[in-house]
Amino acid sequence: MTESHTLQQALETARRRIKELEEELAKQESSNNTPLEEVAFESAPGGMAILSSEGIFLACNKVGADILGYTVSEMDGLPIDRLCIDEKCKTLLKTSTHVPQNINDNRISMRRKDGERIWVDMDITPVEYGSKQAVLLSFIDITPLKELQSELNSVYSDVEQLIKERTADLENANYNLGALNHKLIKRDVEHQTARKSLQESEQQFRSIFENNHAVMLIIDPDSGAILDANPAAVEFYGYSLREIKTLNIAHINTLDDEEILQEVKNAEQEKRNHFFFKHRLANGDIRDVEVFSGPITSISGRILYSIVHDITERREAEEKLEQYRRIIATATDLYSLVDRDYRCTMVNDSYLSTFKLKKSDVIGKPLQQLMGQPIFDQHIKPYLERAFKGEACNTEHRVQLSGEDRFFTVTYNPVPRADGTIDYVSIVSRDITELKEQEQNLRTFSERLAIATNAGEIGIWELNIETNEVFWDDMMRRLYGLKASDDTPTYEVWHSFVHKDDLAKAEKALQGALKNNSQFSCDFRITRPDGEERHIKSAAQLNDPSERPRSMTGVNWDITKTRKLQEELQRLATTDSLTCAHNRRSFMERAHSEVARSHRHGIPLALLTLDIDHFKRVNDTYGHPAGEEVLKSLVNVCQETLRFTDVFARMGGEEFAAILPETQIPEAIVTAERVRKAVASTPVNTDAGIIDYTVSIGISTLRDDDDSLDDLMRRADKALYKAKENGRNRVETE
Incomplete structure (x- = not known):
């Protein structure tokens, strides 16, 4: 399609539109004789009024009268002085009639009929009204x-910027609408002038509608039904123009009918000329919007003109701001906000309850008055001055409340604006009186604990599980033979101290405690730097699993003396005091164990019973001391002859026994003969003379049907008696 053809079509469309407007104007004039400018004046979505050069209202539409709290009739003839609060308002409005140009974007304060102060955004356009000079407001x-x-x-400069942007959009839209309405309010003109004015207004509106950055429907x-949408609306909602013109506003507005009616009621109660809705986009996103709507009468009938602002980010900021307010209001810490005059502009509930004050006692009051001049000058003002320079400060203050000293940590934080200027400082105070008391109690306890651990020679250690870092107190160092000047020990250093034969056991116990989150307890030997070997008892407990870093705290104490005493007691309990062989009690425990093991695994077991031949004669001839030397000699010979795994014991007097694990009859006979011969060939040199002696030996082996050790010992005793009866100095089997 050529450009000339396109222009021809546009011309034809314009001609048809003019004809329609002429017909509509004819109908309106024939029906009620109401000029079209008056219709446009009354149907404008904002307030509009005509002000004479003397400052008298000549006309005002209903929206404008509602904004100012008057009826339309009350506005006629009303002097501007009744509405102006300050001289700026009066001067601006009275002198504007003598200025031959538009005065736009004026935010002025005015007084409603009920005395309430309001703010309006006003454009002032010079007009002729009834052939007299006036202005259109x-x-x-x-x-x-x-x-x-x-x-x-005062709180969020970024929200301020967002509001300014939205306000700028609104001001721009109102300015354009004002320019459009200005062309429609001329009265008492010729029919042709009205038709031409209407045509120009529609063209202007279409231009504004198409080119405006605000979303318009x-x-x-x-x-x-959505009749039209501008390009900004098409982009915002994500539909094509054709698609959006097939939709109903109910498809976009997610509120149901009841919720919409409630919002309309809310707007009326709150005296606002806009509504808050939630609109669904083509991609399914839900956005919070602020909708300014107003009816417009056109040739085709009444339509609803809506300007939609996306306020999702603003709502989120408002919700976040409200959350912060609730957090601050309910916080247990004391929050206050101070301006550069050192006056409190905000405090939370904890602040008021702590100092037993009402909000009216604090807000707007200087800190010098609240805290006292000396306290303010000495303890508060220096930190405020630093904070106003951009430095965050921390300190502690002691405050007397109800006759009691209370301690507070106080943080002074600068509150910068977007441009970096600092007009406020937030003060956050926390009562740490109980913490101070706990610290003192802990310090006292630590001192007592140090005395107790030093007295008990108990060392305290802590292991950082995540880094393997180790802390040792002075007693730990002394236990391990380290000097105070030595480097801080590490986990690897502790490893090097542990005896090589005990390291695996200690490491297994420690890793098991870490894995199972259980207590650690282990005995091990250490080798000090000077080579001395000591026995150490270690016990520890993991900290709370939720705490970070994970650590284990424990103690060490030296049990060398205790261990040696235990070993000596064990030796005395299991050893014959004369010969140092196993005693009867120790032998019986070991023998029962070996019998059970042999039954369990099906392995052989042999038992030897020995008796010194004619031992009474040795005592009678050489004396008891000499007899004791013979007993010792026998034990030495047997221990040298028997295997390490064999258990040899003195059962009483001159009677002895030996358990031979994993030994059958043939091997037992060989062993017994070796013992017998070794004894016979080893005379004993005593003070009473050299003594030759022999032994008789009985052998028995474990049977499958043996119920206990007693059966085995009974057969061995029978074999021993048999050896004695057969001449002594011999070996007999069961």
Whole structure:
């Protein structure tokens, strides 16, 4: 399609549109004689009013009267002085009639009929009204926005920036709408002028509609069908223009009818001219939107013109801000916000309850008055000055509350704006009185513990499981023979101290405790740097698994004396005091164990019973001391002759026995003969003379049907008696 053809089509469309407008104007004039400018004036979505050069309202639409709290009739003839709060407002509005140019984007404070102060965003356009010079005031109520900006400015500059951007969009839209409405409000003009004005207005509106960055929709107010959408709306919702024009607003608005009615009621109660909805995009995302809607009367009928602002980020910021407020309000720490005049601008509930104050006692009051000038000058002001320079400070203060000294940690944090300027400092205080008491109690306990551990020679250690770092106190160093000047020991150093024969046992016990999250307990030997060997008892407990880093805390104490005493007691309990052979008790325990093992694994077992021949004669002839030497000699010969695994014991008097594990009759006979011959060939040199002596030996082996050790010993005793009866100095089997 050529460009000329396109222009021809546009021209034809414009001609048809003019004809339609003419017909509609004719109908309106014939029906109620209401000029179209007046219809546009009354149907504008914002407040509009005509102000004479004398400062008297000549006309005002219903939206404008509602904003100012008057009826339309009350606005006629109302002097501007009744609405202006300050001289700036009066001067601006009175002098604007003498300035031959538009004055846009004026945010001024005005007084409603009920005395309430409001803020409006006003565009001022010079016009002729009834052949007299006047101005057209186009304005919207921005009081809620002003209040929200004032509140958010003190906390989040980024939210302030977002609001400014949204406000700029709104101001731009209102400016464009004001320019459009200005072309529609001329009264008492010729029919042709009205038609031309309407045509120009529609073209201007279409240009604004198409080129505006704000999201705009045209909606059928009866059915909710979306009649048109500008490119910004197409981009925002993610539909093509054709698709979006097939939708109903109910497809986009996620609120149900009841929720929509409730929102309309809320807007009326809160006296706001916009609504908060949730709109669904083509990709399924749900966005929070702020919708400014107003009816517009066109040739084709009434339509709903809506400007949609995406406020999702603003809502998220507001919700986050509210969360922060709730956190601060309910925190147990004491929060306060101080300005550069050292006045409190905010405190939380904990602050008020701690100092037993009301909010009115604190807000706006200087800290000098709240804390006292000396305390402020000495303990507070220096830190505030540092914080206002951008430095975060920490300190401790002692405060007397209800006659009691309380200790607080206090943090002074600068609160910078987006441009880096610092107008406020937050002060966070925490009562650490109980912690101070606990620290003192812990210090006292530590001192007592040090005294106790030093007295008991108990060393304390701690192992960082994640890094293998080790802490030893002074007693640990002394236990291991280290000097205080030596380097801090490591886990590997502890390894090097542990005796090589005990290292595997100690390491296994430690790793088992770490794996099973259980207590560690182990005895092991260490070798000190000077070569001395000591026995150490170690016990430890893991810390709480939730704590980081994981660690184990334990103690060591020297049990060398105890171990030697235990070993001596064990030796005395299991050894014959004269000959140092196993005693009867030790032998019986070992023999029972070997019998059970042989039965369990099906291996052979032999038992020897020995008796010194004519031992009474030795005692009678040479004396008991000489007899004792014979007993010792017998034990030495047998221990040298028998295997290491064989158990040899003195059963009483001159009677002895030996258990030979894994030995059958033939091997037992060989062993017994070797013992007998060794004894016979080993005379004993005593003070009473040299004594030759012999032994008789009985042998028995374990049978499958033996119920106990007694059966085995009974057969060995019979074999011993047999050896004696057969002439002594011989070996007999069962």
